[in-house]
Amino acid sequence: MQNFLGPDFLLDTAAARHLYHDVAEDLPIVDYHNHLVPAEIAQDRKWDNIGAIWLEGDHYKWRAMRWAGIDERRVTGDASFREKFDAFAQIMPHCVGNPLFHWTHLELQRYFGIRELLTPASADRIWDMSAEMLAEDSHSARGLLRKMKVEFVGTTDMPCDSLEHHKAIAEDDSINDMVVAPSFRPDPAFKIDLPGFPAFLQSLAAVSGARVETYEALMAALIGRLDHFVAHGCQATDHGIEILRFAPPVDHATLDRILAKRLADEDLSELEIAQFQSTMLVDLSRAYHSRNLVMQLHIGAIRNNNPRLFESIGADVGGDSIADRPIAAPLNGLLGAMDRDGHLPRTVLYCLDPTKNEVIVSTAGNFQDGSMPGKIQAGSGWWFNDQLDGMERQMTQLSQMGLISTFIGMLTDSRSFLSFPRHDYFRRLVCRTVGRWAEGGHVPNERALLDGLVTRVCYQNAADWFLKERG
Template sequence: MQPFLGKDFLLETEAAKKLYHDYAADMPIVDYHNHLDPKAIAENQQFEDIGSTWLAGDHYKWRAMRWAGVNERFITGNETTFREKFNAYAEVMPKFIGNPLYHWSHLEMYRYFGLDGVVLSAKTADQVWETCNQKLAQKEFGARGLLEMQNVVMLGTTDDPADDLRYHKQIAEDANISMKVRPTFRPDNAFKINKPAFPGYIARLAETVGFDINSYEKLLEALKLRLDHFDAHGCRAADHGLDCMLFAPVPGATELERVFKLGLNGETLTLDDITAFQSAVQVYLAQEYARRGWVMQIHVGATRNNRTRLFKALGPDVGVDGIDDRELANPLNQFLDTLDQDDLLPRTVLYSLDPTKNEVVVTTAGNFQDGSIGGKVQAGTGWWHNDQLDGMERQMTQLAQMGLLSQFLGMLTDSRSFLSFPRHEYFRRLLCKMIGEWMTKGHMPADYELAGQMVKDICYGNAAKWFLED
């Protein structure tokens, strides 16, 4: 019987063990998409306690705690302390077996805090609380130290076009910070014209650029200025978060002006209006990314804020978002083809929250490989509800069989937590398990130089070429 999360966790063959320990384990981390706070890195934030560090804002944990029957006051309530919330989390941890949170939480305890072999429960809550808090109080357990412990060499944060990027500038000028922290251009607020917050956002963007955005052309002018600003601050990627993929041929300027004015005034928009506007803005932005040599990431397929009562009480991103199953293939292919026709399709990473669309994503990516760079259009790693063992293995298997796994950019955390980086270890162990099994079964040569290089590329090399290097 294997020890819990032991040295050879997930490594079920001798080949897998060798691939992980000799090739994967020590690779640096390029975490090219996350939601970490650059201010915390710039100021090397110290974290108050393990309760707040683990549970503040973590909707993965909130969702699981509700499922386990924990009262909301011990999840998001203001009337309880983080010690009380931590105790509630520890008490229900035994109920999490089979959920990736069970593995992630213990890997974080073991890799950061040296609590190897301790199993979190009500019985061990005091020990875990005291040990973690003693270490979090030490300078080396600040935001930068936690990243350095996991050998993180590059981070891609997620930033609004209206952000001034002051903390990215501060990080870049700090000689004590060796890792690259690149902003990522996230323009959702500028093209989701149907959202009630759209007029207010346009006013905020106008304040940032210093002129009124009272026309569609002025909006594009403002976005171009912000693209230039991000580029000057080291940005090399953009990210579009789409609940569903909409696309229509880009209409003329008069029609776009009409739709923009409707949105700016908070008036009723038809689905055709929304589709035309989103398509036009995204085509414009994607062409600008291509001209700058940036990477475009597209996250699609979430159905959000499904529980009205909790949304009204707490707002978005509180653990009531699920998987959408609307059409993807046709609008996605049309969007990418529109860009490709003018040879202005940037390097692209596609993520679908709906795992039944994995094959659609992989085969769509295959349609737009042009020989200019390996894997120019990527099928991104298992995202959100799918970044667990089955979801990641399914995504990689389909990528291997319908595309090229060797060109894969590998894992990212997509996390707001500075303690989330053992998820890269989780992914790397799974990757080595899969390739080790292929070697053992004779599905590929028993050639460690061949397999080991492939592992190193997927764990680090491919992503480093795309996101780390200038």
């Protein structure tokens, strides 16, 4: 156990050890995209036990538990959190090689000071030790964020959300050491082909106080909600795009006909769907640019693939995977349409398919405009790729085809308040990569050069994007 996740975990050169321990280790965290629940921060939630905080909503763990043969009752069912925790302890020895094995033990170390392996034999001790600490203020929602020096939390919020909890956080002087900002996610507005589209329009009409029956009215209501988000500190937007379509933007008369067909429950053609989505995304990008908001595009997931699981439990429960649709032509077309009159905002591109890393990086290079370093980002390894190989592949391609020095780095994309050691995981990998370059003679082993690079990638670039006053 002395070497497992020890102080020099992943740091296999003297240069890497210097870069991590002297530069990266104590940097604050800017977590600009996650799925934490704002109410839990506003109310400074405490958890009764580690089973609740670990297993209440983490589909990474649920997926592994099913794979290891755990029945659904002890995964998402009506079993107690103690039963679910024991089941997770049961599978942990079988997770060797999966990043969950590292993440789990990093979380035990960083938050609870527990260096013992999680196994059925250690489950009682770890349950009791962690429960004692979870009862303390140091392990409330805010305490856990402070423990990892989190300066910025970018939550994910839907257009009709009231943002009442963000308002409460902003007005609470006891949390002025970190920024908690909503991120605008208008997926239900542009996914005209999905079953929930008419219901979303009704909700949007109710919250905006206006009828939403034309494209112009729809956009006016959306922009009204966007301004509500900006008034509550929004600095970023996010878009989950399973099927990336592109068609040249069309006029409002065409869009009104498409919208009328959809509301009459008539089938839309692929071209009509593409025209509606593309025009709306281009129009939204103009609004984002004028408000100096970051636009994030999450591309390449195929969701809810197990019908029985989806019908019995719902979405986001571990039934999603990597899609393999082509993205190069539609992505370049979409960004080109946004950029045509100079209104392409700062943008982060993520793709769940790691074979598209080169496509993402080379596309990002097409739309840099000299207005700022790295205006279009090839985003960090996402979801199935936020492990060592996935992050290393992403950074290698970014280094070789772009500029890693402008990279805004890691994010958790997580629903768990215990997930922030993933930033430590990423930082160690950055230091290992740069350290190997230095000791292999690929780059000069000069402290000022390499210290500055690691600081920018691990913290400063993201801080410049999300913590500086918006101009």
